[in-house]
Amino acid sequence: MRLIKDKPNIDFLSRSRRNIAIGFSILAVVISIASFAIRGLNLGIDFTGGVLLEVGYPQQANLVDIRAKLDDAGFEQYVVQAFGTPTDVLVRLAPQPGEDSNAIRDRLFGVLSDGDTAVELRRVELVSAQVGEELTEQGGLALIFALLMIFIYVMFRFQWKFAMGAVAALAHDVIVTVGFFSLTGFSFDLTVVAAVLAVIGYSLNDTVVAFDRIRENFTKLRGASSEEAMNTSVNEMLARTIITGVTTLVVLIALLVLGGQSVGPFSIALIVGIVVGTYSSIYTASATALMLHVNAKDLLPPEIDPALVDDLP
Secondary structure, three states, X not given: OOOOOOOOOOOOOOHHHHHHHHHHHHHHHHHHHHHHXXXXXXXXXXXXXXXXXXXXXXXXXXXXXXXHHHHHOOOOOEEEEEEOEEEEEEEEEOOOOOOOHHHXXXXXXXXXXXXXXXXXXXXXXXXXXXXXXXXXXXXXXXXXXXXXXXXXXHHHHOOHHHHHHXXXXXXXXXXXXXXXXXXXXXXXXXXXHHHHHHXXXXXXXXXXXXXXXXXXXXXXXXXXXXXXHHHHHHHHHHHHHHHHHHHHHHHHHXXXXXXXXXXXXXXXXXXXXXXXXXXXXXXXXXXXXXXXXXXXXXXXXXXXXXXXXXXXX
């Protein structure tokens, strides 16, 4: 006897819509990979190396004015941010072709001080490109390790078909988010890597909550097909998904608008990742599990062979 009385409000996981969503996801992933292979990423100073200066001003520093001075002086790929007190400023500058590091430091400090002898140069650091290569390698390993641990966790928590769905969704989120930065040319630095890892956690939480509801409905909705049970589960979680996503996006948009230049790439990465992650938790994760023919029997405990029970002391 079936316990389903009404059809789900929105038929997310019908075969036709699944095929459209999967085709769209594959296209987005292919474009992202192609852009990464052809154009690469606009790596920030964390990865490329460069010059770092800590400057102290006698009064509160005007970051907008400092950025305008650097633009007028012809500097590109720089980061200006407050550091410590309002009078302290941290400036990071990408390597300048054909210029010695010491000459860049002196010219940069001359622009920042603008002839004011009260401006104090407190710290100078030269970040080599080798350090940037190590950060790139470690960031990539962190992403791979996170996906592997997530696969193991979901496999033990649910079943390997669900684990494949979760990892497919997370890999989709990471590739599309990184591909967005490749296509748009936004600066890709360590804060973006941190944002991508945060997106993995956000998307995984959304997926696991949906999988929990799917597991409940597999046993509660007797006689329903896997597609119907999963579709019902997605509809039951829809209000929570929308509320969580919208409230998070409101905060991130405020951070993007009011947070300044230094947190811009971080905010953009999270905004893109949350939009993509919400989509993938509904379609990519569930659709992948359906493609692997997941059903209620997969969640039942394994049967014990009666012969083995008879052999027990």
